[in-house]
Amino acid sequence: METVYxxxxxxxGVQEFIKTLxxxxxxxAGRANGTSYTLDGEYDGYAECVxxxxxxxxxxxxxxxxxxxxxxxxxxxxQQGEDVGVKYRTGVYSENPAHLNEAKVFxxxxxxxxxxxxxxxxxxxxxxxAEEHQDRLTKCPDxxxxxxxxxxxxxx
Numbered sequence: 001m002e003t004v005y006x007x008x009x010x011x012x013g014v015q016e017f018i019k020t021l022x023x024x025x026x027x028x029a030g031r032a033n034g035t036s037y038t039l040d041g042e043y044d045g046y047a048e049c050v051x052x053x054x055x056x057x058x059x060x061x062x063x064x065x066x067x068x069x070x071x072x073x074x075x076x077x078x079q080q081g082e083d084v085g086v087k088y089r090t091g092v093y094s095e096n097p098a099h100l101n102e103a104k105v106f107x108x109x110x111x112x113x114x115x116x117x118x119x120x121x122x123x124x125x126x127x128x129x130a131e132e133h134q135d136r137l138t139k140c141p142d143x144x145x146x147x148x149x150x151x152x153x154x155x156x
Contacts, residue, residue: 001025002056004064005032005093005123007047008072009080013147015050016137017071020155023059027052029129029136032093037127043087051126061102065092070154071147074107074116081146091119093126 008014011029019027027050034046054064072080078089092103103120110116137145137152145152 001053002096002099003051003053003094004061004096004099005030005049005051005091005126006064006068007032007049007089007091007093008068009048009088009090009146010083010144011048011050011129011133012136012143013145013152014048014071015135016145016152017147017154018050018052018067019135020153021054021059021064021067022155023055023057023063025053025055029133031087031127031129032091033121033124034127035125037125046087046125046127047089047091047093048087048129049091049093049126051128061099062106065103065106067155068092069110071151072118074110074118077117082144083146089119090117091121093121093123095123097122 015027015029030051031046032049034044036044072090078086100120
């Protein structure tokens, strides 16, 4: 198994979508690339994200990026749907340089306007979100989500 972290606005919908994808073996709601190691207080530069474990014999980073781009607006800086702020930025993070290179190639191939703002960075820090945020839309399907419900269930 390999792991990559996707930030695409509010993590509830991102997790609900990603966990249904072919080759994804587990997901976890969390925060990536902040400056603290705690959930106490402010976000400290973190992006809401979904830790995604996947089987590379079933799905690769390019394919995962294709799925990810179905649910984000890659041109929107620090906002997805009605969620606004740095913690809602879009990004792809990994400890594996090959994942980052593949994500950069994917973006470069689609960025003819030069306006895509999805960051692709090494993972520097990760904190698991509180239990109430894990699989939130499974537990509370009527909660707000910026991703249309038909997309959340597209690959189930």
